Amino acid sequence: MTAPEVHSSTKAKRATPPSKAGRPKAHPKQPKLSVTPAELPKVEAAARNTKQNRILALLNERNGATIPEMMQATDWQQHSVRGFLAGTVKKKLGLALTSSKSDGELRRYRLETRRGR
Template structure:
C-alpha cells in the first residue's frame, strides 16, 4: 500500500465508526434559573444575572454582597469582580458604597450629574 492508499483507508474507517454525536450527556454546567428572592417579582427571575445585580444596585438603599450572591448564585469573589470589572470599568457607572456601624457594606449606583 502506498501512503495515499493508507490515508484514504483510515478516512473510510473513521467514516464507518459510530459517532458520539448521537449520544448526548447532560451538561452539569447548565443550571436551573435562580428563583427570585422573597418579595420580588417573577420578571426578576427571568432576567440575566447582570440585570438582577443592576436592578438591586439601582434601588434607593442599594444592595449588600450577600443579597447579590443570593440573587445570582455567585460566590463573593465573583460578585466583587463583577462590581469592579463590569459595573465600574466596562459600563462606566458611578458605584458608591456606604457602611453604617454594625451593618454590612451597601453598594448602589448613583446617577452622574452634569452629563
C-alpha cells in the same frame, strides 16, 4: 541478522483537499421562532432577566444592595460578585459605584445617579 527497518517520519498526504460541501457551516442559521405579538413582551422580559441585570436592578434601588443580597440573587460566590462590581460595573460599563457602611451593618453598594446631561 538483517538491517533494521527504516521508517519514514513524513505524514501521509491527502490526494485531494476536502470539499466545502462536506464541512459543517461555522455559524448555522437559527430557526425562526413563531411568537405572536401578544407573547413578545413576555419573551423579551424573560430574555432580559440575566444575572447582570438582576445585580444592576439591586444597585439601582434607593438603599442599594449588600454583597450577600447580590450573591443570593445570582447564585454567585462572593469573589465573583466583587469581580463583577469592579470589572464590569466600574470598568466596562463605566458606572459610578458607591459604597457606604453604617456601624454594625454590612457595606451597601449602589449606583450613583448622574445629574445633568
